[in-house]
Amino acid sequence: MSNFSVxxxxxxxxNVRNFKILWIPLVFLLFGISDPLTNYYLPQIxxxxxxxxxxxxxxxxxxxPEQIVMTTVSQYQFIGMLVITLGxxxxxxxxxxxxxxTFLYVRPISYxxxxxxxxxxxxxxxxxxxxxxxxxxxxxxxxxxxAVGAGAFVGFLGTYIVWLLFVVSIVLFSSAAFSTAIASIxxxxxxLFVQFIDALLGxxxxxxxxxxxxxxxxxxxxxxxxxxxxxxxxITLLAIVILxxxxxxxxxxxxxxxxx
Amino acid sequence: xxxLLHMQGLTKQYGKEKAVDSLTFSLIKNTSTxxxxxxxxxxxxxxxxxxxxxxxxxxxxxxxxxxTEDIRKxxxxxxxxxxxxxWLTALEFTxxxxxxxxxxxxxxxxxxxxxxxxxGLTDAKNKKTGTFSGGMxxxxxxxxxxxxxxxxxxxxxxxxxLDPLGRREIMNLLKELQVTTTILYxxxxxxxxxxxxxxxxxxxxxxxVEQGSMQEFREKYANPMYKIYFTSTEEAAxxxxxxxxxxxxxxxxxxxxxxxxxxxxxxxxxxxxxxxxSLLKVERATASLEEIFLQVVNKDE
Numbered sequence: 001m002s003n004f005s006v007x008x009x010x011x012x013x014x015n016v017r018n019f020k021i022l023w024i025p026l027v028f029l030l031f032g033i034s035d036p037l038t039n040y041y042l043p044q045i046x047x048x049x050x051x052x053x054x055x056x057x058x059x060x061x062x063x064x065p066e067q068i069v070m071t072t073v074s075q076y077q078f079i080g081m082l083v084i085t086l087g088x089x090x091x092x093x094x095x096x097x098x099x100x101x102t103f104l105y106v107r108p109i110s111y112x113x114x115x116x117x118x119x120x121x122x123x124x125x126x127x128x129x130x131x132x133x134x135x136x137x138x139x140x141x142x143x144x145x146x147a148v149g150a151g152a153f154v155g156f157l158g159t160y161i162v163w164l165l166f167v168v169s170i171v172l173f174s175s176a177a178f179s180t181a182i183a184s185i186x187x188x189x190x191x192l193f194v195q196f197i198d199a200l201l202g203x204x205x206x207x208x209x210x211x212x213x214x215x216x217x218x219x220x221x222x223x224x225x226x227x228x229x230x231x232x233x234x235i236t237l238l239a240i241v242i243l244x245x246x247x248x249x250x251x252x253x254x255x256x257x258x259x260x
Numbered sequence: 261x262x263x264l265l266h267m268q269g270l271t272k273q274y275g276k277e278k279a280v281d282s283l284t285f286s287l288i289k290n291t292s293t294x295x296x297x298x299x300x301x302x303x304x305x306x307x308x309x310x311x312x313x314x315x316x317x318x319x320x321x322x323x324x325x326x327x328t329e330d331i332r333k334x335x336x337x338x339x340x341x342x343x344x345x346x347w348l349t350a351l352e353f354t355x356x357x358x359x360x361x362x363x364x365x366x367x368x369x370x371x372x373x374x375x376x377x378x379x380g381l382t383d384a385k386n387k388k389t390g391t392f393s394g395g396m397x398x399x400x401x402x403x404x405x406x407x408x409x410x411x412x413x414x415x416x417x418x419x420x421x422l423d424p425l426g427r428r429e430i431m432n433l434l435k436e437l438q439v440t441t442t443i444l445y446x447x448x449x450x451x452x453x454x455x456x457x458x459x460x461x462x463x464x465x466x467x468x469v470e471q472g473s474m475q476e477f478r479e480k481y482a483n484p485m486y487k488i489y490f491t492s493t494e495e496a497a498x499x500x501x502x503x504x505x506x507x508x509x510x511x512x513x514x515x516x517x518x519x520x521x522x523x524x525x526x527x528x529x530x531x532x533x534x535x536x537x538s539l540l541k542v543e544r545a546t547a548s549l550e551e552i553f554l555q556v557v558n559k560d561e
Contacts (some may be wrong), residue, residue, distance in 0.1 A: 006359045010345070017347040099343040103353075103404055106311045107360040108330060124554040256314050260304060260339045260415070 007117035015121055020087065025129040027083050028076065032133030035072045036140035039063060065145045069153075070217045072137045073160065076130065077213055081191050084126055084164075085171055089184040091118050092175040092251055099259035111252040115172065119244060122168045128161045130227040134160075150221050159216035159233070166209050166236050167191050169173055169243035176247040176254065263325075264289040264442045265310075265412060270319035272305050272466075278384055279305040281466040282319065285414070286287055287459075292434070292443035295451035297463035298415045298557055302342060303446035307414050308464070310444070311337040324411075331412075333362065336405030340416040342397055346390025354391060354403050361408035375407040376400075378431060395426040402430065406437060413437065415445035431455055450549040470556055481555045482546040485516040486528055489540040499537050518544070 015021050021190075038045070043060060046052060095101035102116065134157065154224060170190045174183035198210035206228035215232060218224035263286045270283040280302040287293050295303045308314040310321065312332045323331055332453060345517060354372035359365050376385050379399040384392070398418065418434070419427040434443060435456050447453055455458055455476060462469040472480075489512065490496040496514045500507045505523055507516045516528065516533060525544065532539055547555065 003360055006356055010348070010356055013352070014345065014347055032492075099339065099341065100345050102313065102337075102339050102343070103357060104330055106335065106362065106425055107357070108332045108362065109360055177425060259343075260308055260313065260341075 001253055004113040005110065005119055007104075007113055008120055011117050011121040015125060016081055020125060024083060024087065024125050025132050028080060028129040028133030030133075031075045031079065032072055032135075032137035032235060033140060035075065036068050036137060036144050039068060039071070040140075040144040056106065065141045065147065065148045066152075066217075066220050068141045068145055069122070069134070069137060069148060069156075069220060072134065073217065076133070078192070080130070081167060082188075084167055085187040085191055088122055088168075088171045089175055089187060090180040091172065092247075093178065093180040093183050096254060096258045097180060102258050102260055105258060106257045111248050115176065115244065115248045115251055117174055119168065119247075123165065123173065126168055127164055130160070130164060131157065145214075148220070149222070152222055156216045156220035159212060159219050159229075162233060162236055163209075163212040163216065165240050166212070169240045169247070173243040173247045173250070177250040207231045207235060209239055212236055262289040263287070264323070266322040266445075267310070268320045268322065270309060271305065271317045271413055272302075272309060272314060273317040278466050280309070280316075281533075283463075283466075283468055285468060285471055287442050287444055289442055290438070290459035292438050292445070292456055293421055293459040293461060294451060294457040295444065295461050295463060296448065296453060296553070297444040297446075298448060300465075303448075304416055304465060307337070307416050307444070307446060310412075311335060311414050313337075332559035334411045336359040336361075336408065336410035336413045338398075338401045338405045338413075338415045340420070342401035344389035344392070344397065346388060347472065349386050349388055350376060350392075350400050350403075351385040352398065354407050358407040360409075363408050371407055372531040375403045378406075379403045380429070390404065395422055395429075397477075398422060398426065399433075402433060406441070409440075410499060411442060413441050413443045413445075415443065417447060418445055420447060420449065427452070438519055445467065450553045453547060469559060477552055477556070478546070481552040483551070483555070484544060484546050485515040486518065486525070486542060487545050488514045488516070488528070488532070488542050490514065491538040492541055495537050495539075499532070499535060502531070502535055504531065507559075 043058065046058070090097075092101075095104075099246070138153065141148060167187075171183070171187045174186040174190075177183070178186060195210045195213075198208055202208065202211060206225075209232065211228075211232055214230045215224055266286040268284050270280060271278060272424070281300075283306060298301055305314065309316045309444075310331065312330070312335075321331065323334065331421060349370070351372055352378055355369050357370050358375075360369040363371055365367060372383075373385065376382055379402050381396065381399055381403065384396060389397070392400065397422070402415075402418070404468040405415070415434075419430050431452070434445075438441065438456060457474060459471060460474060460477060461471045470477075488496070488499065490499065491512065493509075493512050496509045496512050499514050502507045503514070503516065505516050507514050509515070516523070525542075529542065532542065
């Protein structure tokens with residue numbers, strides 16, 4: 001792990017200087033804030049700009065604070081995941097394709113450190129952004145809709161972070177194993193498409209990494225069924241380890257594909 | 261004459277195609293060797309295998325007497341088209357390179373600055389590499405390859421893409437480095453190799469065609485001859501007929517091949533004087549470097 005700090009510094013500088021450090025948190029912040037605000041002000045907004053006839057009454061559902069948090073999570077589950085998969089699909093493959101990583105690969109670096117440095121930076125950016133967005137969301141939800149239990153929220157956040165780690169590992173693995181274009185497709189398929197399939201047919205099984213976001217919602221509501229939840233967590237953590245080790249293996253195997 | 265690196269039967273196969281075919285040669289410590297050959301001869305593939313970027317299909321690489329798996333610790337490598345992280349400055353990049361190659365982190369920055377000064381990039385050290393010109397990139401490429409003082413320097417076409425001035429500067433830097441470093445570099449221009457090469461290794465289609473010193477090649481392929489310029493084609497033809505030695509003719513010039521220092525110039529001049537031809541000039545010529553290159557590369561297998 002001797003090169004880790006040097007490689008980490010390089011990754012960090014890259015993400016600072018290409019402004020990923022700025023725009024990724026902004027995306028999550030924006031979606032974090034917009035849901036409680038639009039849900040709260042929707043009647044007023046419709047009144048003001050909706051051009052409704054006098055006396056129109058909409059029966060708006062009474063949303064619980066937990067439901068507001070979960071609408072934001074469902075935004076993250078689509079747009080957030082798109083940002084993560086497409087934003088980081090080239091994290092290893094692009095270096096390989098344009099030949100910049102030649103200068104790393106001819107040095108005695110450990111590929112474990114190489115992959116970890118990328119994993120760490122992605123985790124900091126992704127998890128940091130999500131936490132930032134959800135805290136902003138929590139603040140507005142608290143002000144406009146009422147309090148969310150602190151314990152439940154921490155449990156929910158912890159569970160959701162496991163899901164994020166899973167997504168980050170998928171993207172990293174694909175980028176190590178494939179070219180940028182294929183890595184984008186593979187990670188999009190594994191994150192969004194499989195999630196869709198899981199939602200569609202998932203009534204038949206209860207243990208699956210793609211059910212983690214759903215379980216995170218149950219944790220927030222305090223209605224989680226422990227056994228399938230714990231097993232899903234274990235399976236997911238195992239998958240993360242395997243994906244990372246796979247990324248190390250493929251990063252090393254694919255050095256011959258580096259453009260020289 | 262200590263051998264630093266010896267490769268034995270080095271082969272790289274892509275499908276049925278052999279990019280490098282049982283290559284065997286040695287590098288003597290603190291000498292420089294040029295890999296010469298036309299495009300596609302396997303020069304880059306050979307260097308990539310030595311640098312550990314490609315795994316050889318078969319064959320061994322012995323470094324300093326040991327079959328080494330991780331040669332990366334002791335080499336510096338400059339690719340043909342160095343591509344840098346455009347968002348790093350020259351100093352940051354060189355410092356990173358130094359640290360990753362095992363230079364003590366405390367002195368890495370200092371070493372990086374020294375190296376950048378050596379390659380003449382001090383003024384640009386805090387500029388982002390994305391703004392660098394081709395010549396500056398080549399120098400930065402050299403800087404990252406030498407910042408950790410490697411025992412072996414592998415350079416892929418270090419000067420091919422440069423203008424004459426840049427070429428001269430890089431060549432001078434390499435000459436300085438040669439004192440303490442073993443250098444293996446590839447080129448397809450023999451003139452570049454003439455200045456600072458102890459050993460030439462000619463490759464063609466992945467195979468070693470011939471190796472030796474510049475002097476040996478010059479002697480072997482010099483193909484010395486007399487070039488006799490006449491005033492007209494007829495005069496030249498007339499001389500070729502009466503010449504006691506085999507001669508050939510191209511327009512108004514006659515050629516006599518010199519074999520084992522025979523004939524000597526005096527004899528030729530005597531014949532010329534006796535024949536009463538109208539003569540312009542007589543000279544002794546040897547093959548140019550380009551001609552030597554073509555002779556070796558087109559040699560029958």
